Amino acid sequence: MTIDVCALGDIPEGGCLAVTVEQTPVALVRTEGEVFAIFDRCSHADVALSEGDVTGCEIECWLHGSSFDLRTGEPLSLPATAAVPVYPVTVTGEGESARVAITLAPTP
Numbered sequence: 001m002t003i004d005v006c007a008l009g010d011i012p013e014g015g016c017l018a019v020t021v022e023q024t025p026v027a028l029v030r031t032e033g034e035v036f037a038i039f040d041r042c043s044h045a046d047v048a049l050s051e052g053d054v055t056g057c058e059i060e061c062w063l064h065g066s067s068f069d070l071r072t073g074e075p076l077s078l079p080a081t082a083a084v085p086v087y088p089v090t091v092t093g094e095g096e097s098a099r100v101a102i103t104l105a106p107t108p
């Protein structure tokens, strides 16, 4: 199910926009010229990844410092050991008004 979520300009460059899509918390991350969508809960404890720092294609959990790959959801450092779901993103249009849509089914 692909769902229109926001305009590209709603997501800060190098940062996150926290949204709720069909009752699923999602962090939209704009970095490296791309938009990524990742489940907005750390797999280590129930805190929002959208409140963490983005570096390149990684987001760092603010609580204990695990980083997750935004492309795969895989943890890159301890203490988290489980992946977080990521979702395909489609950007349609040009400039800051381009529309951002996500597909909610987790990628395999």
Ligand code: FES
Binding pocket: 042, 043, 044, 045, 046, 047, 061, 062, 063, 064, 065, 066, 078, 079, 080
């Ligand atoms: S809650 Fe995210 S690393 Fe511990």
